[in-house]
Amino acid sequence: MGDRTYGILGTGALGGFYGAKLQKAGHNVHFLLKSDYPDVKQNGLIVESKDGDFILPQVQAYNEVGKMPRCDVVVVALKTTQNNLLPQMLPPVIKDDGVVLVLQNGLGIEAEIAQIVGNVKVIGGLCFLCSNKVGPGHIRHLDYGQITLGEYAANYHPTGITDKMREIAADFENAGISIEQLEDLLLGRWKKLVWNIPYNGLSVILNARTDELMADIHTRQLVENLMFEVALGAKSTGRLIPESFIQTMLDYTVKMIPYRTSMKIDFDECRPLEVEAIFGNPLRKAEAAGVNLPLIRCLYQQLKFLDGKRKR
Template sequence: MSTPTAPLQVAVLGAGAVGCFYGGMLARAGHRVTLIGRPQHVQVFEAQGLRMQTLAFDETVKLHASTEASAVAGADLVLFAVKSPDTETAGAQMREHLKPGALVLCLQNGVDNAERLRAVLTGVQVAAAVVYVATEMAGPGHLRHHGRGELVIEPSTASERVVQALAAAGVPTEISDNVRGALWAKLILNCAYNALSAVGRIPYGELVQQPGVQDTMRDVVAECRAVAAADGVTLPGDVDAAVRRIAETMPSQYSSTAQDLMRGKPSEIDHLNGHVVRRGEALGVPTPANRVLWAVVKLVEAATLR
């Protein structure tokens, strides 16, 4: 693949499944990419490269790697893909190393991460992005892609160049003036699928075939829509169709919440169903289905971490 402009210097802070997919696609297209992640992955990245096992190809991509946030130095574009609870800490760690004029693109679950990151990175360009990709780390340095890969990002002074680079790298990307609405639409998808996939430890295609699941998902989505409306959010497109499409386009995908719990790691449930519960309380909108899913995942998480 060729790049339409000069290659970008790219750093991926949080080189898990999402960060590795987009960083790997850019590296494969000729951009200089540094993945910043955990030692077990970084050791493989440095020695062998990133194995990208996708629906379209299975290749090992050579790139740079580090365990230190200071490796964002010199990057034109930082793909910020840490877990939601780590947003402020990771932002503070990289703040003094950012190149003037760098764009930080938030590739995180939840609806408020970009806002939280801006509070830490005063004066830095931070753009929210909505991520639609099904991926997992199948082992150290090994990314497995289950479907999709598109991004929706909010406008910034650097976004046109970034969109051009991503599109040329095979990542469908669009700029939207309603990223808040798109983030809420993605949040609704996560609230419908993530907790149930985690509790059942099953992928989406199998999940929707289980008794009572689709009715439960409808209740969750209805509550989310009511909270979004009370919060003044305009949801784009057909949310119900988007919910159905997830199981059709990502049938083999386990939710990120399921992957976290299956690996004995804390989940992001406080920033998914938990966020809807908190906003519902603040706005006077009942959210019993979301509250139950949030509470059940917290119980499973506590038992797993013990």
């Protein structure tokens, strides 16, 4: 086991789950919290999980980044809607030879973070996790948990599998978290969007579960059309998503347990929607390459309206 210290920015359903698993496996983990801070400082973290429940009665909890030590690995587990805070939050907590691990949805976030942290390495992690926060410091892990890692290089040039990726993968696997390693982070990000764009978007706009969207022939077709547009966007940045991958995603979703998407959960709980990371950034990437994605733009505009209406 490495002796890397971990800093978790955002101790919620996702950051709290992975951070607790790492600490349980013996890693030195520092947790940043907001409203849950007093409770977690006093009582630690509770994880109910299909893989076994556990309690960490004591954790290293902080309510300000300034009080945290510099860490080897800083895990960004905020919602992307809070990424405007990162220019202040990241520099004080990351070691000069550290790694920022971005466990967020959407496209282009690693490039934004690389701008902030300069020469520090940035690794993207695509999480396949069903987990909810059910109370302060109380996490309920429902299903999945795998992370797909890929290292960021300027302009999302593929890096292959790097030593830093292997080190972090080893820590997570040691903590019982399944890891896949990617040679090309951007391709992985686009592939995840093949699922996220249609299902996150339509679940909010049409107030629907994934199974309802797949049972209706019209939305079933719209989902597929949206997936093909995501592949078109990927192609505009030089990444090829084969048609068979789209068919696999459709088949996989039909067989899935009816699922409330992360964006639908955010919407139902009146949190801001991750519209820019999941829809806006891919759109702008493709349009910068001269490719229009009219259906994704339509969903983007509808979601911006719904997100803005709640704020107004």
